[in-house]
Amino acid sequence: MVSPPDSTESLPLSEPEPAGLNVADGEPPSSTSPDPSQNRPQIPITWPSGGILTLDWVTNLMSTFDWSSRNLRPSEFPTVLPVEVFDALVLTASKILHKEPNCVSIEPDKDGVVGSSVVVVGDVHGQLHDVLFLLKDSGLPSENRFFVFNGDYVDRGAWGLETFLLLLSWKVFMPERVFLLRGNHESKYCTSVYGFEKEVLAKYGDNNKGKHVYRKCLGCFEGLPLASIIAGCVYTAHGGVFRNIPATPSKRAKGKKNRKVILSAESVPLSLGSFEELSKARRTVLNPPWEGPNLIPGDVLWSDPTMKPGLSPNKERGIGLLWGPDCTEDFLKNFNLKLIIRSHEGPDAREKRSGLGGMDEGYTIDHVVPSGKLITVFSAPDYPQFQATEARYKNKGAYIVLKSPNFDAPIFHSFEATIPRPKVNPYYDFEDVIDSDEELDLTMMVETS
16 A cells, blocks of 8 residues: 555545535535645646646646645636636647547657656546645656556546646646546546536536537547557556457448448457457547447447456446456457456446455456456545445555566555545535446437437
8 A cells, every 4th residue: 555645654534525415506616715735826827838838837737726626616717727728738638639549559668768667547537636646656757657547537526627637738748658548437428427517617617618618628538549558568448348340231222322331240249359440440439339330439438347257248337348257368368468457447336246356445456367467446545525325435546557677567556545625515416326337328328429
């Protein structure tokens, strides 16, 4: 376990936060008094001349977001980050992200850099203060310290916008050292259910400006890559593996020249897909599909491991796959890999899954097979931030460090939640919404596409 800075003992987990039930007003107010220990930063943040970010600019953004979360109401966020600066940051980041392939190749010891390490981070779900701690604890991104963030930056927590923008700033500053992958919550459906949309509107206004910011975030989500390969031997993706989709053209209607050929994957027995297929999948979709010819993004973002052998539809979630240890072995062996690192399951999801470990330490080793291992890492401690029951999961978060020269021996770092969290009301009806991402409302997914 990793202790917080300047402490030889673990900090206690934060206490349950009082439920702010008035979500409909779009203005969840902070209930904390201004923190006199923090000096007021120079706000608003301005976009640097020439659009070139520096380490000072990014670290100032970190400290400013920390300060504003403790001292300002959500509606005052534009005084910290004006919409013009938001636009510049998201546009710059989106141009970088959209140019990256579906599966990015990360070679840490390339180009003369030796002795590198790669930090792999799981779900963070808008828990800004835990992300700030993680970055300081692991060491900030640098020439020989790479980061792979494995999706789910937003929703559930109260600071998804700040978290996402902060990570985008690191991406812009160090595009070849920081990699942001997409999670299932980076979608229109999830953000409309689990709070991010309402968070954005609360901070920038339930008007054209707020809707503009939300749309730009959705567009940026579409550009996030789906997976990465680290040092040729570690596959990382939010959910996991994906299926092969054979091209099976339907019959062309008579007299209809140049009619579009429709592919059908549903009637074909399930088998594991290839990286060539992954590279060709269309990732620029607001809600990854659970049916049709473009199933790979949904698989990568929503799938779960199981201890039962085989590959099957993920009926619990209604999208993606369930895969057993035999499939993990086949995937690793077929592509000469040593590790699969995925995320996607917090303590609420894991308590419903028989045969797999809980998320008390922030990670689990789910499959150990001859060719390597399957690992789940979850980086949001004391999750979820808002919980309907008095008894909390009190899970730790974790991140993984992979080190040169082989990058295939994971080092686990567990950490406690940062306390105290600023008191803030939730942006979604956490008492009624389903505890995990199971039993999806597929009709609503269609409507929000």
